[in-house]
Amino acid sequence: MSLIVHKYGGTSMGSTERITNVAKRVAKWARAGHQMVVVPSAMSGETNRLLALAKELAPSTQSEAYFRELDMLAATGEQASSALLAIALQAQGVESVSYAGWQVPIRTNSAYTKARIESIDDERVRADLEAGRVVIVTGFQGLDELGNITTLGRGGSDTSAVAVAAAMKADECLIFTDVDGVYTTDPRVVPDARRLHTVSFEEMLEMASMGSKVLQIRSVEFAGKYKVKLRVLSSFTPWDIDINIEAKSGTLITFEEDENMEQAIVSGIAFTRDETKVAVLGVPDKPGIAYQILGAVADANIEVDMIIQNISKGGLTDFSFTVNHADYAKTIDLLKNVVVPKLGAQEVVGDTKICKVSIVGIGMRSHVGVASTMFRVLSEEGINIQMISTSEIKTSVVIDEKYMELAVKALHKAFGLDQVQA
Amino acid sequence: MSLIVHKYGGTSMGSTERITNVAKRVAKWARAGHQMVVVPSAMSGETNRLLALAKELAPSTQSEAYFRELDMLAATGEQASSALLAIALQAQGVESVSYAGWQVPIRTNSAYTKARIESIDDERVRADLEAGRVVIVTGFQGLDELGNITTLGRGGSDTSAVAVAAAMKADECLIFTDVDGVYTTDPRVVPDARRLHTVSFEEMLEMASMGSKVLQIRSVEFAGKYKVKLRVLSSFTPWDIDINIEAKSGTLITFEEDENMEQAIVSGIAFTRDETKVAVLGVPDKPGIAYQILGAVADANIEVDMIIQNISKGGLTDFSFTVNHADYAKTIDLLKNVVVPKLGAQEVVGDTKICKVSIVGIGMRSHVGVASTMFRVLSEEGINIQMISTSEIKTSVVIDEKYMELAVKALHKAFGLDQVQA
Numbered sequence: 001m002s003l004i005v006h007k008y009g010g011t012s013m014g015s016t017e018r019i020t021n022v023a024k025r026v027a028k029w030a031r032a033g034h035q036m037v038v039v040p041s042a043m044s045g046e047t048n049r050l051l052a053l054a055k056e057l058a059p060s061t062q063s064e065a066y067f068r069e070l071d072m073l074a075a076t077g078e079q080a081s082s083a084l085l086a087i088a089l090q091a092q093g094v095e096s097v098s099y100a101g102w103q104v105p106i107r108t109n110s111a112y113t114k115a116r117i118e119s120i121d122d123e124r125v126r127a128d129l130e131a132g133r134v135v136i137v138t139g140f141q142g143l144d145e146l147g148n149i150t151t152l153g154r155g156g157s158d159t160s161a162v163a164v165a166a167a168m169k170a171d172e173c174l175i176f177t178d179v180d181g182v183y184t185t186d187p188r189v190v191p192d193a194r195r196l197h198t199v200s201f202e203e204m205l206e207m208a209s210m211g212s213k214v215l216q217i218r219s220v221e222f223a224g225k226y227k228v229k230l231r232v233l234s235s236f237t238p239w240d241i242d243i244n245i246e247a248k249s250g251t252l253i254t255f256e257e258d259e260n261m262e263q264a265i266v267s268g269i270a271f272t273r274d275e276t277k278v279a280v281l282g283v284p285d286k287p288g289i290a291y292q293i294l295g296a297v298a299d300a301n302i303e304v305d306m307i308i309q310n311i312s313k314g315g316l317t318d319f320s321f322t323v324n325h326a327d328y329a330k331t332i333d334l335l336k337n338v339v340v341p342k343l344g345a346q347e348v349v350g351d352t353k354i355c356k357v358s359i360v361g362i363g364m365r366s367h368v369g370v371a372s373t374m375f376r377v378l379s380e381e382g383i384n385i386q387m388i389s390t391s392e393i394k395t396s397v398v399i400d401e402k403y404m405e406l407a408v409k410a411l412h413k414a415f416g417l418d419q420v421q422a
Numbered sequence: 423m424s425l426i427v428h429k430y431g432g433t434s435m436g437s438t439e440r441i442t443n444v445a446k447r448v449a450k451w452a453r454a455g456h457q458m459v460v461v462p463s464a465m466s467g468e469t470n471r472l473l474a475l476a477k478e479l480a481p482s483t484q485s486e487a488y489f490r491e492l493d494m495l496a497a498t499g500e501q502a503s504s505a506l507l508a509i510a511l512q513a514q515g516v517e518s519v520s521y522a523g524w525q526v527p528i529r530t531n532s533a534y535t536k537a538r539i540e541s542i543d544d545e546r547v548r549a550d551l552e553a554g555r556v557v558i559v560t561g562f563q564g565l566d567e568l569g570n571i572t573t574l575g576r577g578g579s580d581t582s583a584v585a586v587a588a589a590m591k592a593d594e595c596l597i598f599t600d601v602d603g604v605y606t607t608d609p610r611v612v613p614d615a616r617r618l619h620t621v622s623f624e625e626m627l628e629m630a631s632m633g634s635k636v637l638q639i640r641s642v643e644f645a646g647k648y649k650v651k652l653r654v655l656s657s658f659t660p661w662d663i664d665i666n667i668e669a670k671s672g673t674l675i676t677f678e679e680d681e682n683m684e685q686a687i688v689s690g691i692a693f694t695r696d697e698t699k700v701a702v703l704g705v706p707d708k709p710g711i712a713y714q715i716l717g718a719v720a721d722a723n724i725e726v727d728m729i730i731q732n733i734s735k736g737g738l739t740d741f742s743f744t745v746n747h748a749d750y751a752k753t754i755d756l757l758k759n760v761v762v763p764k765l766g767a768q769e770v771v772g773d774t775k776i777c778k779v780s781i782v783g784i785g786m787r788s789h790v791g792v793a794s795t796m797f798r799v800l801s802e803e804g805i806n807i808q809m810i811s812t813s814e815i816k817t818s819v820v821i822d823e824k825y826m827e828l829a830v831k832a833l834h835k836a837f838g839l840d841q842v843q844a
Contacts, residue, residue, distance in 0.1 A: 016478040056438040058513035066512055072505035072520055076498035083494035084475055090488055091480035098494055
């Protein structure tokens, strides 16, 4: 007998018909002899509906007291969907009980709207499992030490599911979603993209942070930290698919490098159009420039991704970095009005028509020349590289956004990702 | 400085615009120096929407586990509206915090969907009041000793408000609703009906149980038991009405008989078409008949209202009682198939075209002849009385439903209820 955690996203919970399908699928797993904990998201659209009401009432409020109430409000979406799923399971003849985060309790810090899980008490849930009940635990939410409801931020139900799986030492955590796994790259861009049978959590981290929106990044961190076996699979297969086939479907995100690990050096190509590039040109090259520029940017709550400082020429250097589209105008203003006068730089330039393309693969650790293959491929396609950054298992480049599709396709082919898996 | 509890019904909370109006009204009371606790219902339609989803998922489930989940589900409506009201108050510049029933906590028994409040811990709420915050407490719900969410049944938010007012020894509990008070009778039937400035909680109990649907009956019982001053008033007056005028508007339900009590002997005329009449004719008149008939009816979970046993003639008697429309067919069946064969009665008859009309007044305690005035008036109108029942402050008659309006109008006039109050 295994202890299995299922997580279902908002789309999978989007109507009573779909909730009944989820119930039938969970019932199948329970009847196969597994102890089942299920973490559902709110019905699709519900969280947005609630937050829109709050926005109407208080278009500009931003206080902590306000964020506390937003969490009280938003948490109702998962409480309702959890109760509905418990009811749907009962209608299938399966004993079931639902718990809100505070009832488990799932303890978090008090960072309303973006709280972090600190601990989970599994006693209550375990007692129900022992009594043969399927336990539904609300995703997305917890309880702080003051007794207030907190939420974990968008996509937080993934994190709840993984955290519950970690706390209960579940055998596996299955994330049912509207895609059937993690792909070598976005199939909408590269029709030859293949589903990965397994991917390491480190690769998944790099993918998740770079536009593969399959899983909330924090849930992957959590899975890695607590060594939770995580599987991403589709909730749109028929519920009565053979359980042994289903149990091996989708993509397994594993922390064990040697366990059925795919041998490819590069596992996937990630890309995003979310970034923009800004550069401060002709800065007198003195110690502390990076701090003076990036410190001011960080103080303005702007997150910086890639950072490049050119080699100094004639005592002057250029300093470039990327920020999210949403922060672009604010960053340019800040540089022009605050940073440039202070540093005596010559000019501030920016470019919003860029994209970032990354190759990700745990095999890059032990293989040389992977980055240079990437650069060669791009060069052969006549694509100019504007910025480069590397990590142990990833190489990212910034290029003109008009070449994005071309670059992704060429890299996907060059690294053999279109080949059927061994 | 007074401690005031406001309760707002679902219609008053029905849109963000209305919630903002509630916030402005509450802010006015807070700025006048009162400590404010507010108990809102769910936004109108929300509870029905949620329960309809449950019904779709499990059309016939009735287990305790199911009712527990219904409470988890339904309680989200008030949690959301409470958070929204707190946000609306913050937008008005008023410090505010919302608590779900379990956070206060409001402790109840475990009778899911119809729980009873057992105790309220006011420490947390009082600390916020002392800190100058308006406290929003969800209506309709509490926490049982197992840590499960319970709800109090339809209209339960009235009871929550009164219970909170009792626990906190509030100076007054104001129930804002879509009518502007308690009337001598239904103004839709008698255009001359007058709003009562005050009514005793005992009269209100009789009114509430007989078709005056202004307040949930349990909230009135609670108010009586804990001597909570209760005022029913309209939430549809402009929010910026002078607070001194507002504080004296509507109808005060008081437990103090001498305090500004209206001197009328009869305070109001209540009526209902909800009842039906059934009769067992020609029952051999032996001890224990009433028990044998009504015991069987009670065992079938059918609630009986008025009961009449005729004087015995030739060793046979007739036994009549009234039940709700919904139980009529079930009752007739039960009598025909179970009770009659056992008792050897001659016949079972029923009548669904009846109504019950009642005069209610605390003055009836000390005035003789009130009932006989009622009978005279009905007789003068040619209305036949089918059944009569009396209590200390009420006399009810069952008559043909086609005479209901005529009877109510005649009684309203005969007891001077159309006269302007002294």
